[in-house]
Amino acid sequence: GAGVSQSPRYKVAKRGQDVALRCDPISGHVSLFWYQQALGQGPEFLTYFQNEAQLDKSGLPSDRFFAERPEGSVSTLKIQRTQQEDSAVYLCASSLEWGATRNSNGYTFGSGTRLTVV
Amino acid sequence: QKEVEQNSGPLSVPEGAIASLNCTYSDRGSQSFFWYRQYSGKSPELIMSIYSNGDKEDGRFTAQLNKASQYVSLLIRDSQPSDSATYLCAVEAENSGYSTLTFGKGTMLLVSP
Numbered sequence: 001g002a003g004v005s006q007s008p009r010y011k012v013a014k015r016g017q018d019v020a021l022r023c024d025p026i027s028g029h030v031s032l033f034w035y036q037q038a039l040g041q042g043p044e045f046l047t048y049f050q051n052e053a054q055l056d057k058s059g060l061p062s063d064r065f066f067a068e069r070p071e072g073s074v075s076t077l078k079i080q081r082t083q084q085e086d087s088a089v090y091l092c093a094s095s096l097e098w099g100a101t102r103n104s105n106g107y108t109f110g111s112g113t114r115l116t117v118v
Numbered sequence: 119q120k121e122v123e124q125n126s127g128p129l130s131v132p133e134g135a136i137a138s139l140n141c142t143y144s145d146r147g148s149q150s151f152f153w154y155r156q157y158s159g160k161s162p163e164l165i166m167s168i169y170s171n172g173d174k175e176d177g178r179f180t181a182q183l184n185k186a187s188q189y190v191s192l193l194i195r196d197s198q199p200s201d202s203a204t205y206l207c208a209v210e211a212e213n214s215g216y217s218t219l220t221f222g223k224g225t226m227l228l229v230s231p
Contacts, residue, residue: 031216031217033219035221040223041223041224042122042124042206042221042222042223042224043162043206043221044221045218045219045220045221048216048217048218050215050216055215055216056216056218091161091162093219106150106152106164106167106208107152107164107208107219108164109154109161109162109163110161111160111161112161
């Protein structure tokens with residue numbers, strides 16, 4: 001696709017409900033990040049994929065958060081038993097390459113999914 | 119823990135003035151530096167990248183990097199009201215076969231007509 005696509009654009013979940021957020025990166029992009037952005041804050045790292053391999057999940061706030069990218073393209077971020085503190089915008093970013101010396105174009109972000117837990 | 123620090127602002131400048139946005143980072147191994155612009159309710163948009171010490175200019179934007187001081191800045195000349203947004207500094211470091219990309223909290227810029 002022409003850009004990074006995320007769905008749904010908005011999600012309202014009742015506390016305790018499970019949610020799944022989808023990211024469709026630019027075709028052929030190797031690197032994929034998930035970030036969580038609370039209101040008035042910068043994006044906070046959640047997890048990183050290089051193709052289908054999840055190389056870093058140190059930012060996932062609890063074991064209720066799970067991410068996958070089974071075929072190295074589309075990625076899904078799943079949040080189980082949602083809590084109010086999970087309310088945030090979830091951003092996906094992808095890049096053609098990885099590595100600071102090769103990544104001359106930076107990362108392209110999707111429009112994000114705004115999750116509100118009530 | 120990699121840290122990227124920015125003054126949250128808001129930084130208020132009149133139209134036509136130069137806006138100066140600053141960022142410091144903790145990881146000396148950082149190699150790539152990005153400035154993203156984020157309008158309210160929108161996703162971050164890349165406006166500048168810089169990899170070497172010194173200045174890099176692109177139109178009204180100039181990024182400045184000083185690795186010895188672990189400092190990166192963004193200058194916006196002839197500021198316009200449409201430049202009003204939050205500016206995010208992002209730092210990329212390479213380690214163990216992949217990159218990490220860490221963001222600051224952002225500086226809000228307000229350009230008044």
